[in-house]
Amino acid sequence: MAESTGKQQSKEPDREARIVAERRSLPDVPGVYLFRDRDDEVIYVGKAVSIRKRVASHFSGGNAGMTRLIERIEFLATESESEALIAEQSFIKRYRPRFNIKLRDDKSYPYVAVSLDEDYPRVYFTRERHRPGRAYFGPFSSARRVRDTLDLLGKLFQYRTCEGKEPGRRSGSPCLDYFIKRCGAPCVDYISQADYRANIDRVIDFLSGRYDQIERDLDTRMKEAAAAQDFEAAAVFRDRLASVQSLFERQRISGSTVGTADLIGVATEGTDANAQVFQVRDGILAERQSFYLENPAERGIDEVTAEFIEQYYGASPAVPKRVVLGPYMSEKLAEVETFLAGRRANRATEVRIAERGDTRRLREMAERNAKLALDQDRLQSEHRQQRRIEALSQLGDALGMDELPVRIEGFDISNLGGQHTVASMVVFEGGRPKKSDYRRFRVRGEEGRPGPDDFASMEEVLGRRIAQYRQQADLSPHDRDRDESFATLPSVIMIDGGKGQLSAGVRALREFIDLGVTVVSLAKREEEVFTPGSSLPLDLKADSEANLLLQRVRDEAHRFAITHHRGRRDRAMTASVLDGIRGVGPNRKRLLIRHFGSPDRLLEASREEIEAVPGLPGKVAREIHDQLNRIG
Numbered sequence: 001m002a003e004s005t006g007k008q009q010s011k012e013p014d015r016e017a018r019i020v021a022e023r024r025s026l027p028d029v030p031g032v033y034l035f036r037d038r039d040d041e042v043i044y045v046g047k048a049v050s051i052r053k054r055v056a057s058h059f060s061g062g063n064a065g066m067t068r069l070i071e072r073i074e075f076l077a078t079e080s081e082s083e084a085l086i087a088e089q090s091f092i093k094r095y096r097p098r099f100n101i102k103l104r105d106d107k108s109y110p111y112v113a114v115s116l117d118e119d120y121p122r123v124y125f126t127r128e129r130h131r132p133g134r135a136y137f138g139p140f141s142s143a144r145r146v147r148d149t150l151d152l153l154g155k156l157f158q159y160r161t162c163e164g165k166e167p168g169r170r171s172g173s174p175c176l177d178y179f180i181k182r183c184g185a186p187c188v189d190y191i192s193q194a195d196y197r198a199n200i201d202r203v204i205d206f207l208s209g210r211y212d213q214i215e216r217d218l219d220t221r222m223k224e225a226a227a228a229q230d231f232e233a234a235a236v237f238r239d240r241l242a243s244v245q246s247l248f249e250r251q252r253i254s255g256s257t258v259g260t261a262d263l264i265g266v267a268t269e270g271t272d273a274n275a276q277v278f279q280v281r282d283g284i285l286a287e288r289q290s291f292y293l294e295n296p297a298e299r300g301i302d303e304v305t306a307e308f309i310e311q312y313y314g315a316s317p318a319v320p321k322r323v324v325l326g327p328y329m330s331e332k333l334a335e336v337e338t339f340l341a342g343r344r345a346n347r348a349t350e351v352r353i354a355e356r357g358d359t360r361r362l363r364e365m366a367e368r369n370a371k372l373a374l375d376q377d378r379l380q381s382e383h384r385q386q387r388r389i390e391a392l393s394q395l396g397d398a399l400g401m402d403e404l405p406v407r408i409e410g411f412d413i414s415n416l417g418g419q420h421t422v423a424s425m426v427v428f429e430g431g432r433p434k435k436s437d438y439r440r441f442r443v444r445g446e447e448g449r450p451g452p453d454d455f456a457s458m459e460e461v462l463g464r465r466i467a468q469y470r471q472q473a474d475l476s477p478h479d480r481d482r483d484e485s486f487a488t489l490p491s492v493i494m495i496d497g498g499k500g501q502l503s504a505g506v507r508a509l510r511e512f513i514d515l516g517v518t519v520v521s522l523a524k525r526e527e528e529v530f531t532p533g534s535s536l537p538l539d540l541k542a543d544s545e546a547n548l549l550l551q552r553v554r555d556e557a558h559r560f561a562i563t564h565h566r567g568r569r570d571r572a573m574t575a576s577v578l579d580g581i582r583g584v585g586p587n588r589k590r591l592l593i594r595h596f597g598s599p600d601r602l603l604e605a606s607r608e609e610i611e612a613v614p615g616l617p618g619k620v621a622r623e624i625h626d627q628l629n630r631i632g
Contacts, residue, residue: 032084
């Protein structure tokens with residue numbers, strides 16, 4: 001693989017002339033190209049059979065919104081198109097360019113995982129897929145679809161939901177799942193390990209789409225139990241078979257000859273797109289996934305589809321033998337086949353255009369659903385935007401403001417018995433959370449106080465907010481140390497609490513008030529809004545759009561503060577419990593908390609459970625257990 005950069009040294013100061021010179025110097029070979037802006041940020045990554053021709057198409061194809069931002073072009077020449085595919089995905093993951101197709105909320109897809117590395121495997125929800133010895137199924141388009149799938153599996157097959165490598169709980173009796181027929185209770189040996197693993201094998205068959213095999217297996221087991229005159233077991237298998245057949249019958253495609261395939265339909269509209277994946281397994285529509293895409297460069301449907309396929313199957317643990325696409329993909333079939341073959345360890349995946357019959361009908365159905373999803377999303381977005389504007393307008397009128405309260409900052413205090421007191425600052429802009437501007441505070445003034453003092457804590461935190469504003473105001477907008485969240489003047493500051501908290505806030509925020517910032521507090525009991533200088537709350541109904549917006553700000557500030565508080569408390573608890581144990585340093589503390597999930601769970605762990613922690617020596621595990629027992 002040859003590597004080079006397309007950065008050229010030119011004395012010509014004119015940007016357009018320089019870019020034209022860079023384009024002409026690009027090689028006519030396969031590879032990947034990167035567009036960088038004036039801040040040297042990668043704004044687009046593409047692949048091509050010919051780098052020079054593909055880059056030229058961007059400047060003649062109407063992508064002015066992107067091309068006018070390009071300041072530099074880099075390229076990576078590869079030996080083949082398949083190498084370019086791999087390199088492109090690597091660069092996209094690294095740089096996350098703004099003009100590439102992106103799945104909304106694609107930071108972590110939800111999966112169903114099966115812990116095959118355990119004696120009694122669990123079937124559970126997860127967003128990671130890197131652990132060895134685990135089988136992963138997905139990705140799913142939403143967490144709700146995963147939970148619905150797990151609920152269905154629990155009804156059809158019995159498996160444990162308890163955490164940890166070993167089944168059961170400290171009481172030694174089966175949990176509720178056993179009595180509602182969701183688990184065979186391996187913790188008390190009501191089911192053998194072999195029979196339990198057989199249930200897990202059926203879960204895997206179901207998730208893999210081997211539906212015919214599931215029906216045959218349940219039918220065989222029912223008949224075998226009946227022949228052995230174990231009529232109770234036969235009745236259980238009969239009921240499961242009936243449930244499975246009823247489910248499959250509802251999802252079976254009438255007269256379908258599709259067999260097993262993924263059918264993909266895509267619709268685009270402006271900067272938005274939607275992709276529908278119909279997963280057909282053994283003639284049954286097993287799953288319908290809907291993914292919303294961001295298409296900032298407004299690229300064509302063929303390019304959107306190709307990039308979606310790369311992202312979707314790049315995150316999928318398995319690729320089907322057949323993928324069916326629309327006629328707009330006819331010129332990109334070879335490119336898609338090359339990518340999917342690489343994902344299936346060079347085993348060919350049939351990629352074709354649906355021309356007739358049930359396959360075409362289903363593919364067209366996927367496309368119609370994609371268009372309907374886009375229309376629905378646009379209407380919902382317009383409705384949400386209208387509600388946000390209405391809420392801001394209503395709030396501005398109630399507070400007597402001349403302008404809309406575009407930026408609202410919410411503050412909350414969290415403590416437990418006066419320990420680990422923390423505060424949160426959350427920001428809503430345009431009626432929506434702006435999480436990049438959230439900030440946390442550790443309250444410094446708690447030492448020496450007889451108990452928690454929320455008024456004093458709030459006054460301290462708001463005073464520090466003012467101090468940060470003064471400090472940031474002295475920095476240039478281009479200074480890397482500048483914190484835009486603290487440097488931005490809010491329209492409204494909302495304090496969680498009643499008149500007492502508001503009074504404490506006003507004492508600290510006098511400078512902001514003089515600059516035109518409005519300060520309010522929201523009392524939780526009656527959702528009353530108080531303003532400085534008035535003993536009576538505003539005439540603002542609790543279910544009004546303006547009050548509901550303030551409630552969302554208050555609830556988000558509370559959530560953010562609680563999360564920080566719990567983290568500090570857990571770290572302190574872990575330190576106090578594990579400090580002084582020979583062989584336990586910061587890394588092993590993190591290992592133990594990550595394994596057990598919380599300090600409370602670690603405190604309850606048996607010696608065998610601690611010894612089972614991967615990477616923890618047995619001697620250290622026994623010392624930890626002995627120390628925990630001494631602490632009690």
